[in-house]
Amino acid sequence: MTWVFVQSLISGILSGGVYALFGVGITIIFGVMKMVDFSACSQLVWGMYFTWIFYAVTGLNCYYAIPFVVICMGALAFVIFKLIVRPLLGSNDTSFILVTLGLSYFLQNLAEFVFGTDPKTIPSPIKTSSIQIGEYTIGLPRFIAFCAMIVLVFAVYALLNKTTLGRAMRATAEKPEVAQMLGINTKKTFTIAFMIGVIFAGISGLLITPIYYVTPTSGSMFRTAAYIAVIIGGLGDIKGALVGGIVIGVIEGLVTGMISNDLGPVGIGLALLLVLYIRPQGFFGKGERRA
């Protein structure tokens, strides 16, 4: 029993890492633009397909594809921003929700149109490798994903707090008009924030290619779990997304490991209800509310 608990805990923490990374991407976009990007799970799917394309052409394992995926996702983000997001700046939140939801279906169906519905895999010896610590097993792909998440989250934290660009992004997030008065091109900071968010979704996709099949609907499990992670962590707070992601991963791991494989989403849903009841603004949220 203890073995099951500890093993579930470990795999929960590790799979929470990807939720955290994905959630931090959403959080950056929300933090700077005050808009929730509901197309992130389809962007994740495209991150997976870009990784697959890279593998299909070069035959190398997925981690070599990081620069390629970053560039492709950056370009995708830039096009989406110019065509779809920028005209919406200054309009109300509802239109952004509708448009990003629509975009989500478009991206998913575009993937289906281009690549078909057959699941694709990226074979690699890493897939089945694991690290053995005593009697516990840690899957190597999940471990790498977790480490990559830690590195990227710290990189973003440093960017926001230690660089001029990061301070400009925080200034834009707090008071866009004052930021303009100070000489900050707020459209540019919005573009950069959006690109970082989309790239994070793409990297999350890349990191799970050794774990999941690549299909147009692979992002669906992130559609609920990762957004719930962001909400319970406190929308708009990077620490919150990090902690929320790991908490959700742990709950999912414990429920599937100790109760039943099918009940993972139920556990996550219950956690959401509980947090909303006790602390509606999330662990780190400041409870901002705009009418």
Place this chain on the structure above:
Amino acid sequence: MLLEIKDVCAGYGDLQVLFNISMHVNEGEVVSLVGSNGAGKTTLLRILSGLEPIKSGIITFCGKDLMAMKSYERADYGIAHIPQGRGILGSLTVKENLVMGAYPKAVRANMEKNIAKAYEMFPILNERKNQLAGSLSGGEQQMLAISRALMIEPKLLMLDEPSLGLAPIVVKEMFNIISEVAKNGVSILIVEQNLKQALSVADRGYVIETGSLVMEDKASDLLNNKAIQAAYLGI
């Protein structure tokens, strides 16, 4: 002439707020634009900062067409704007606010020097440099707002209701500081409801009523004007 506004009309949608405004600010001059709530003072400053468009008219700054400049480019040309409510970035530290003030490329090299100057002028900011700016008192926030505006080494400093929400004694101090800044050669445009204070530090003044300028004179003459005393000062 540093700033010249000619026949400017502006408004929000169908609602016209400013009617044929013509005014100017000379180099090294302190100009106060006074008038009651809702007269269009803030709208005018927002236009000058590029946050609102105009319907007609011409605005030139240093001889250049101001409305052709993007809002975020105006800081580069030396326009600093302290908005109503001071515009402090509360989630950044005091020091980070000052650093953001030096965002325009032309003044980045002078950042350290200008921060030192700000600390010299307001030692309290030095003491609180690592505190979140949102935790400062109203008076301290106004000091920070002025220091941050001076970081861009402005040619024109615009203040929107600097007295708002401050204790009377702090208001007095604030206007002393504004006079100090003016002595260093910065042109200043103050928008105020507090006529007496605003006109006492100014060289010239304009009175605005429901979107139209109704009077322009030397500030001291405006203060002694019987009609103004009756309408605004209750004397």
